[in-house]
Every structure is written in C-alpha cells, then in structure tokens.
Amino acid sequence: MTSQELRRNRRLERPRERVLQEAWDLMAEKGLADLSLSELGRRLETSAGHLSYYFGSKNGLLLELLRWSEDDLIAQLNVVLDSDDPALERLRGLCELFFPRAVGDPRWLLWVELWPRVMHEPALQEAHFALDEAWREAMVRLLEELVGGDVEQLSRRMLALMDGLSVALLTGEPGVTQADAWEHVQALLPSR
Amino acid sequence: MTSQELRRNRRLERPRERVLQEAWDLMAEKGLADLSLSELGRRLETSAGHLSYYFGSKNGLLLELLRWSEDDLIAQLNVVLDSDDPALERLRGLCELFFPRAVGDPRWLLWVELWPRVMHEPALQEAHFALDEAWREAMVRLLEELVGGDVEQLSRRMLALMDGLSVALLTGEPGVTQADAWEHVQALLPSR
DNA sequence: ACAAATTTTGAAAGGCTTTCAAACAGGAGG
DNA sequence: CCTCCTGTTTGAAAGCCTTTCAAAATTTGT
Known part of the structure; x- marks a missing residue:
C-alpha cells in the first residue's frame, strides 16, 4: 500500500462507513431495486456524481x-x-x-x-x-x-x-x- | 374469457410470440441487465412506448x-x-x-x-x-x-x-x- | 360502409448513471 | 506565512432508460 493510499484511506474510512451503512439501511427499507446513487446522495447530502466517482460505478x-x-x-x-x-x-x-x-x-x-x-x-x-x-x-x-x-x-x-x-x-x-x-x-x- | 379478450388475443398472438422470442434472444446474448424496452423496440421496429403499454411495464x-x-x-x-x-x-x-x-x-x-x-x-x-x-x-x-x-x-x-x-x-x-x-x-x- | 373500439406511434416528462471541468481543501517545501 | 500540488467534491451535461399520453391508424361489429 502506497503512502498515497494510506493518506486517502485515513481520510475516507469514516465517511465510507457512513455511506455503506446508509446504503444498507436504504436497501433494507425499500429493496435493492430502489437503491440509487441519486437517492443515496440525497440522504447523505452529497452528490450522485461523487458516489459514482468514489466507488467507480454503481x-x-x-x-x-x-x-x-x-x-x-x-x-x-x-x-x-x-x-x-x-x-x-x-x-x-x-x-x-x-x-x-x-x-x-x-x-x-x-x-x-x-x-x-x-x-x-x-x-x-x-x-x-x-x-x-x-x-x-x-x-x-x-x-x-x-x-x-x-x-x-x-x-x-x-x-x-x-x-x-x-x-x-x-x-x-x-x-x-x-x-x-x-x-x-x-x-x-x-x-x- | 370475454369476447373482447378473445378478439384481442387472436390478433396479438403472433406478434406477441415474436416479441417474446426476440427478448429471449437478446437476453441470451447480452444478459438481462441489457434487456431494455428501447433496445427491444429498436430490434422489432416498434416503439418502446408500445411495449410498455402492451405488457403494462417492464x-x-x-x-x-x-x-x-x-x-x-x-x-x-x-x-x-x-x-x-x-x-x-x-x-x-x-x-x-x-x-x-x-x-x-x-x-x-x-x-x-x-x-x-x-x-x-x-x-x-x-x-x-x-x-x-x-x-x-x-x-x-x-x-x-x-x-x-x-x-x-x-x-x-x-x-x-x-x-x-x-x-x-x-x-x-x-x-x-x-x-x-x-x-x-x-x-x-x-x-x- | 360506418361507427366504435383498440392498437400503434412519437414525443414529452422525469429519473437514472456516468463523465468532466472547474472549484475546493490540505499538506510539503520554501 | 505563503505557494504549489495533489487529491476530493461539486454541479451541470450527456445519454440512457421507462412510463404516460394524446393523436393517428387500423380493425371489428353492425
């Protein structure tokens, strides 16, 4: 693991957890079909664009x-x-x-x-x-x-x-x- | 079965078969994720709107x-x-x-x-x-x-x-x- | 052959993912 | 303290998708 990745991970570990947890909850509520990056972005007060960037794709x-x-x-x-x-x-x-x-x-x-x-x-x-x-x-x-x-x-x-x-x-x-x-x-x- | 339904079925039995067969082939080729009403409409030379109307929904x-x-x-x-x-x-x-x-x-x-x-x-x-x-x-x-x-x-x-x-x-x-x-x-x- | 009913069209509405340029941090080196 | 530099975040644009709907075309019953 390069120092770059280390740095990045340190910064993102927590938000990352938050995203995954929220996605999980969303899925439990409404089923997987309704899990959209847009909806997730809305709930987390960030943009769908960013989620797509961060995870590479849906x-x-x-x-x-x-x-x-x-x-x-x-x-x-x-x-x-x-x-x-x-x-x-x-x-x-x-x-x-x-x-x-x-x-x-x-x-x-x-x-x-x-x-x-x-x-x-x-x-x-x-x-x-x-x-x-x-x-x-x-x-x-x-x-x-x-x-x-x-x-x-x-x-x-x-x-x-x-x-x-x-x-x-x-x-x-x-x-x-x-x-x-x-x-x-x-x-x-x-x-x- | 009412006479209405009979009438409708008589007319649609064949095209219906054609749609299902084409959808089947499409799915075998590219997987289910890429089966869209649009694509299907394109292949069958009809409109996505019609397919949606005819089957109620995807x-x-x-x-x-x-x-x-x-x-x-x-x-x-x-x-x-x-x-x-x-x-x-x-x-x-x-x-x-x-x-x-x-x-x-x-x-x-x-x-x-x-x-x-x-x-x-x-x-x-x-x-x-x-x-x-x-x-x-x-x-x-x-x-x-x-x-x-x-x-x-x-x-x-x-x-x-x-x-x-x-x-x-x-x-x-x-x-x-x-x-x-x-x-x-x-x-x-x-x-x- | 006419009238009524059904089917087909094509466009509009609204959502979605992905991409991208530009704005925004935050740390390293001066 | 200031300035790059690198990596993150944004927001808008592009290009799909499904569904809806009014209007046009076609078929059917009479």
Whole structure:
C-alpha cells in the first residue's frame, strides 16, 4: 500500500462507513431495486456524481457493500469455528450466520442480485468466487471433523442446498422456516 | 374469457410470440441487465412506448417471459412424467429440464432476477409461487413412487438443493457440472 | 360502409448513471 | 506565512432508460 493510499484511506474510512451503512439501511427499507446513487446522495447530502466517482460505478458500490457485510460475517464465523462446542453445534452456528435473518435480508438481496451479473462482469465473478470459497473452506473444515473422509463433494452439496434454502427464506416461501432449514442441513449428514 | 379478450388475443398472438422470442434472444446474448424496452423496440421496429403499454411495464414483460418459457417446459415435463421409463429415469429427465442448459441460461437469469423482487411486488410473488408449485407437485409425484412414504419434506429439500445447484451452473462456478448436479440429487435419495 | 373500439406511434416528462471541468481543501517545501 | 500540488467534491451535461399520453391508424361489429 502506497503512502498515497494510506493518506486517502485515513481520510475516507469514516465517511465510507457512513455511506455503506446508509446504503444498507436504504436497501433494507425499500429493496435493492430502489437503491440509487441519486437517492443515496440525497440522504447523505452529497452528490450522485461523487458516489459514482468514489466507488467507480454503481456495481462497485454493490460489491463493496457485499464485501463489507461478508467480512463482518466471516469474522463472526471464525469465532464460531474456533469455539469449543461440539462440531455439530458449530455447524449450527455456521448455519445461523449463513441463512437470511428475515424475509428481504439485505445481505441475501445482494447475493441474489449478484448472481445474474457474474457471467458478464469478470470483476464480479472473481469477488463472487472468493467469497464463496471462504464459506466452502469453513464447511470443509467442519465436515472433516464431523464426518471425516473425502468431504469435498459433501460440502459442495451442503452449500448448494443452503443457497437454495436461503432463497426460500429470503423470498418468504411458505412452508420453510429457519428451523426447517436446519433440519434439511442435518439430513445431509451421513446417518448416525 | 370475454369476447373482447378473445378478439384481442387472436390478433396479438403472433406478434406477441415474436416479441417474446426476440427478448429471449437478446437476453441470451447480452444478459438481462441489457434487456431494455428501447433496445427491444429498436430490434422489432416498434416503439418502446408500445411495449410498455402492451405488457403494462417492464416487469410485466419479464413475468410474461418467464411464464412463456416455463409453460413450455412444464409441457415437456409432463411428457417425461407420463413416460414408461423407470421412476429414477424420469427423475433424471426432470433434472435435465430443470437445470440450466449452459452458463447464462436465459430461463435461469429470469428466475434469479425475480427473486430479489418477489418480496416487494405481490404480482411477482403470486406468479413465483405458482410456478414453484408446478415443479413441487411433479417432484412429489415422482418421489412418492420412487421412495414412498411422506415425501413432502424430501421434495422441498430436493428442490432447494436443485435451486442451489442451478445457481452454480448458471454462474459457471468451477467444479460443478450437470453430471455432478445429478450425482448430488441422487445422493438425497434414501440409500438403496 | 360506418361507427366504435383498440392498437400503434412519437414525443414529452422525469429519473437514472456516468463523465468532466472547474472549484475546493490540505499538506510539503520554501 | 505563503505557494504549489495533489487529491476530493461539486454541479451541470450527456445519454440512457421507462412510463404516460394524446393523436393517428387500423380493425371489428353492425
């Protein structure tokens, strides 16, 4: 990191936080479709032009938002993984962090909004895979301890299932609750 | 259906088809983000204004597109379900229809684009659930024959898994192929 | 063939993102 | 203390977009 960047970061760290938080709130309120740089600029008493300059583009902001929330979550995840609880309990902790907290959870709105753009934007693709990897590694680590053996395929399967369940929870599909989701996850573990 | 609607439909059935097909192609080419009524109007040598009028809104078009492709698919699905193949083979047929055919498959772009809007637009929500139901019923029917017993939870689990796998296939996540996906699906069947 | 109803057009309104030149800081070196 | 110099912020412009609407064109029922 050059001294330039250091200087810049020092100055912008706080406002940056403010922007991300406000964007987050806006998204939780009105859904992602209504998150516009203009509206955000209005609320933060700055200009849309500046936000576009600062994040490079609207997609840039979305990506930063995702990283911002995901970094936070991964930190919490590591606390869970390093705890002394039995492995199954730690898996439950992972699930609680992973699944949407409520219908319309902003974090999952971001993920879902990302998916259809991943194929056409290399920058998104890279970020997407990196974030995915973090969860996959955690899952592999946990499953190795929990069931042993070659856990590669099982963890992919598990995460795919969890993605699908998350969409159901995000959209409020009737007949799927967080508790159900946890049951489904357990059903994938080798019996006994 | 009133005589008014009949009349209207007779006249519009063909052009309508043309619009949907062109929108489909456009989406396959450039991704959903670049599907605009303007661009579509340009290609079809009509006006964006008219498209907006005819489909009610851009979301209206998206919804019609999804129905259009899904109706087609459900018809094919019924052929598979009514065939004389063994149940496992029919399940494989269902999977082949369900999973994205390639990275960026337009049908799945639509689904994914729908998800983050479902919570905020009742019309979308209704359509979404209805389409979902069709697949769920098929899955229940098949699983009852294949494994018997209470198949409710299992079919939900299966479809959630398949949603997640589809996202991986859609985005081209490395390490997941259609063949892998089919393996994962089979792994959810009660062993033996 | 006429009248009524529907479809299509083209332009206007209002929003959005992105770009850009110009105004504005804030720190380094004199 | 003043002056550059670099990086930030602004505000307006350009170029898209969707939606609306009145007017024109077309089709249908009689």
